[in-house]
Amino acid sequence: MSVSRRDVVKAGGALFLGMLGAGSVAKPNTLLGASEAQQGPGLDLPWPYKKLNPEAAAETGYYGYYAGACCFGAFEGIISELRKEVGHPYTMIPTAMMVYGEGGVAGVGTLCGALNGAAAAIFLVTGGMDKKMREPAFAITKELYTWYEQEALPDYKPKAPRFEIARSVSRSTLCHASVSRWCKVSKFKSFSNQRSERCAWLTASVAKHTVELLNSYAQGTFKPVHALSADVQSCRQCHDQGGALENTRGTMDCGGCHFTPRTKHPKI
Amino acid sequence: MSVSRRDVVKAGGALFLGMLGAGSVAKPNTLLGASEAQQGPGLDLPWPYKKLNPEAAAETGYYGYYAGACCFGAFEGIISELRKEVGHPYTMIPTAMMVYGEGGVAGVGTLCGALNGAAAAIFLVTGGMDKKMREPAFAITKELYTWYEQEALPDYKPKAPRFEIARSVSRSTLCHASVSRWCKVSKFKSFSNQRSERCAWLTASVAKHTVELLNSYAQGTFKPVHALSADVQSCRQCHDQGGALENTRGTMDCGGCHFTPRTKHPKI
Numbered sequence: 001m002s003v004s005r006r007d008v009v010k011a012g013g014a015l016f017l018g019m020l021g022a023g024s025v026a027k028p029n030t031l032l033g034a035s036e037a038q039q040g041p042g043l044d045l046p047w048p049y050k051k052l053n054p055e056a057a058a059e060t061g062y063y064g065y066y067a068g069a070c071c072f073g074a075f076e077g078i079i080s081e082l083r084k085e086v087g088h089p090y091t092m093i094p095t096a097m098m099v100y101g102e103g104g105v106a107g108v109g110t111l112c113g114a115l116n117g118a119a120a121a122i123f124l125v126t127g128g129m130d131k132k133m134r135e136p137a138f139a140i141t142k143e144l145y146t147w148y149e150q151e152a153l154p155d156y157k158p159k160a161p162r163f164e165i166a167r168s169v170s171r172s173t174l175c176h177a178s179v180s181r182w183c184k185v186s187k188f189k190s191f192s193n194q195r196s197e198r199c200a201w202l203t204a205s206v207a208k209h210t211v212e213l214l215n216s217y218a219q220g221t222f223k224p225v226h227a228l229s230a231d232v233q234s235c236r237q238c239h240d241q242g243g244a245l246e247n248t249r250g251t252m253d254c255g256g257c258h259f260t261p262r263t264k265h266p267k268i
Numbered sequence: 269m270s271v272s273r274r275d276v277v278k279a280g281g282a283l284f285l286g287m288l289g290a291g292s293v294a295k296p297n298t299l300l301g302a303s304e305a306q307q308g309p310g311l312d313l314p315w316p317y318k319k320l321n322p323e324a325a326a327e328t329g330y331y332g333y334y335a336g337a338c339c340f341g342a343f344e345g346i347i348s349e350l351r352k353e354v355g356h357p358y359t360m361i362p363t364a365m366m367v368y369g370e371g372g373v374a375g376v377g378t379l380c381g382a383l384n385g386a387a388a389a390i391f392l393v394t395g396g397m398d399k400k401m402r403e404p405a406f407a408i409t410k411e412l413y414t415w416y417e418q419e420a421l422p423d424y425k426p427k428a429p430r431f432e433i434a435r436s437v438s439r440s441t442l443c444h445a446s447v448s449r450w451c452k453v454s455k456f457k458s459f460s461n462q463r464s465e466r467c468a469w470l471t472a473s474v475a476k477h478t479v480e481l482l483n484s485y486a487q488g489t490f491k492p493v494h495a496l497s498a499d500v501q502s503c504r505q506c507h508d509q510g511g512a513l514e515n516t517r518g519t520m521d522c523g524g525c526h527f528t529p530r531t532k533h534p535k536i
Contacts, residue, residue, distance in 0.1 A: 043362045068397050092360050094311045099402060100391030104379075106409035109518015110441050111372075111379040123368030129336050134367060141374035173378050174442075176518040189514040190507075238536075239458075246457040250377015250444040257525050268506075 043089070045133070049125040049218050050085040054211040057081050061114075061207030062158040065200035070113030071101025073200070077207030078121040078214075093124075104175030112175045114199075114206035115148060122210060126217060139224060140213050142251060145173050146226035147209060149253045154201035156208050163197045171256035178202075231255050311357070313401070317393040317486050318353040322479040325349050329382075329475030330426040333468035338381030338443075339369025341468070345475030346389040346482075361392075372443025380443045382467075382474035383416060390478060394485060407492060408481050410519060413441050414494035415477060417521045422469035424476050431465045439524035446470075499523050 061077030068076070075098040083090040098120065100106065101113035119141045127137030152167040168185040170178035179190050179199075188194040216222040228236075228251055235254045238245050329345030336344070343366040351358040366388065368374065369381035387409045395405030420435040436453040438446035447458050447467075456462040484490040496504075496519055503522045506513050 043360070043364070045362065045364045047362075072397075089362075092311070094313065094315075094357075094361070094392065096311070096313045096395075096397050097388055097392045099395060099397060100387045100405065100409070102402070102406075104518055105384070105387050105413070106406035107517065107519070108410060108413050108441065109516070109520050110413075111384070116373070116379070116384070119368045119373050120365055124362065124365045127364075127367060129340075129364050129367060134370070137368065138370075138374035141368070142376060145373070145376050145378075173376065176516045176520065180516040183515040190517050191509045191514060241459045246459060247451040248377070248444045248448040249375065249458050250372055251375070252377050252444065 045124060045128045046126050046137075047082075047089055047124050048086050049082070049214060051215050051218055052078070052081045052085065052211045054208040054215070057211045058156045058204040058208035059158060062200050062204040065196075065203040068096065068099040069102035070199055070203045071105075071117035072096065072098040072113075073117070073203035074114040074207045074210070075117035075121050077204070078118070078210060079124075081211070082125070109176030109179075110174060112148070112170075112173055112178055112202075112206075114203045115145060115173055118144060118206050118210040122214065125214060136217065136222075140217055140222065143222075143224040143226060144206070144210060144213060146224075146228065146251070148173055148178075148206070149256070150226055150229075154198065154205040156201060156205040158201060158204055161197065161201070163194050165194070165198045165201050171253050173252060174256075177256060229253060229255075313392065313396045314394050314405075315350075315357055315392050316354050317350070317482060319483050319486055320346070320349040320353065320479045322476040322483070325479045326424045326472040326476035327426060330468050330472040333471040336364065336367040337370035338467055338471045339373075339385035340364065340366040340381075341385070341471035342382040342475045342478070343385035343389050345472070346386070346478060347392075349479070350393070377444030377447075378442060380416070380438075380441055380446055380470075380474075382471045383413060383441055386412060386474050386478040390482065393482060404485065404490075408485055408490065411490075411492040411494060412474070412478060412481060414492075414496065414519070416441055416446075416474070417524070418494055418497075422466065422473040424469060424473040426469060426472055429465065429469070431462050433462070433466045433469050439521050441520060442524075445524060497521060497523075 057077040060080050061073045064073030064076040064080075067073070072095065076095045079090055079093065079095055098117050101111070101116040104110040104113060105116070122140050122144070123134075123137045126140060127134055149171055150169065152169050154165060154167065157165075166182070166186040168182040170181050172178055172181070179195065182198055183190050183195065186194065186198070188198075213222060232251065232254055236251075237243055239248045240246065241249070325345040327345075328348050329341045332341030332344040332348075335341070340363065344363045347358055347361065347363055366385050369379070369384040372378040372381060373384070390408050390412070391405045394408060395402055417439055418437065420437050422433060422435065425433075434450070434454040436450040438449050440446055440449070447463065450466055451458050451463065454462065454466070456466075481490060500519065500522055504519075505511055507516045508514065509517070
């Protein structure tokens with residue numbers, strides 16, 4: 001059953017959020033304010049999309065990195081193009097909020113900020129509250145994340161770069177692991193100007209590829225092309241949904257962190 | 269030097285984003301649209317904050333989880349209270365966008381969605397584009413993330429729970445690791461209804477604690493209380509900024525993934 005968010009809110013009275021796929025959880029009427037307050041024009045997802053220029057998004061992403069880091073750069077790279085091409089409602093979103101994702105969120109080193117910002121933008125233009133409406137956004141996001149793990153990146157060179165930048169395969173969507181693998185290949189340090197430039201290129205690459213995926217989705221030709229590795233598929237048979245252990249979830253490249261050859265710390 | 273985003277935009281002409289701390293990177297005038305389009309009322313950060321009720325945020329977070337998953341739940345738990353207490357500009361933000369963070373973003377299993385949504389909300393009410401303005405938001409976010417790694421969670425029980433839920437220490441800010449550690453303690457599977465309920469409680473716990481931190485920041489009493497573990501501090505001495513290797517970045521609990529006792533896969 002597909003139930004749009006607007007349908008649910010229009011229904012009024014007690015909002016049975018269970019309708020959205022979660023079983024018998026009813027939300028008291030007094031907590032409805034959130035949804036009601038959101039019925040202003042332009043807040044329902046997905047927001048209108050027009051085919052964009054991937055290179056323009058990449059260039060804004062590059063400069064956006066230096067203005068507000070990776071998460072802001074990727075998000076702004078895409079949204080600024082939509083502000084130009086579509087206008088409202090893109091003129092009313094505080095893209096500066098996305099600075100929060102810098103360096104794997106506040107420098108903590110978790111999820112790559114460019115991937116975080118890109119996923120938010122993808123959801124804004126292809127997603128929605130009810131479970132059925134999440135599927136396209138999640139499929140595009142998964143393709144982007146697997147591409148990021150498997151490809152040699154950054155694959156976009158800005159028009160006016162500060163340095164030449166080597167490519168590396170991250171095997172991980174995590175900031176700190178992606179940085180470490182690039183440091184190993186490039187021989188530069190993780191707080192060098194070259195590493196910053198690499199992350200600026202990477203932000204541009206992610207913005208560009210996200211726009212390519214969104215364009216293909218908009219014209220009805222989107223198809224995932226990066227399959228999970230045989231290793232990950234093997235792990236998931238036991239550990240993911242329906243497996244004998246079923247004790248985790250996700251599609252991250254397991255081998256990027258687990259079962260690495262060197263498990264003991266070298267002698268200091 | 270502290271330069272507000274508005275100051276930079278007001279300066280007009282070529283926007284030297286290097287002023288924001290990134291060296292000599294100039295953004296061409298033609299790419300200025302993004303910043304100019306954002307000068308509408310209410311878009312500059314930080315947005316106004318009023319002391320909130322942590323339990324109210326937790327309850328909305330709990331039901332928000334069942335409506336739009338973890339990232340939406342935590343974000344909406346905080347923002348819906350601000351819509352009630354402050355109104356505009358919180359009435360114009362499409363909180364449904366945050367559904368993207370479900371299950372470590374689109375179910376990929378990276379960053380815990382509740383932490384992702386909470387960090388976005390923290391930045392919105394305490395952050396800003398220029399580097400100096402990011403610091404308070406990042407300090408609050410780091411405290412929240414370290415709390416999440418070290419405390420036995422979930423520590424908030426909703427008023428009308430579906431099940432009783434065991435607590436676990438995640439040692440990680442990542443969705444899939446946090447889920448696995450809870451599965452081990454609780455003996456429930458990762459796709460069970462009990463695990464969903466656990467993540468709903470956790471979303472509530474994160475929303476509640478985020479509001480507690482924001483309240484303390486608003487009244488000038490915020491102080492981080494969760495230090496990085498001695499292990500992490502030791503790792504960072506060589507691997508993080510200024511270390512001999514300087515080949516990664518971040519404050520995640522290294523031992524949550526690296527150097528775990530069992531490194532070989534058990535016989536299948």
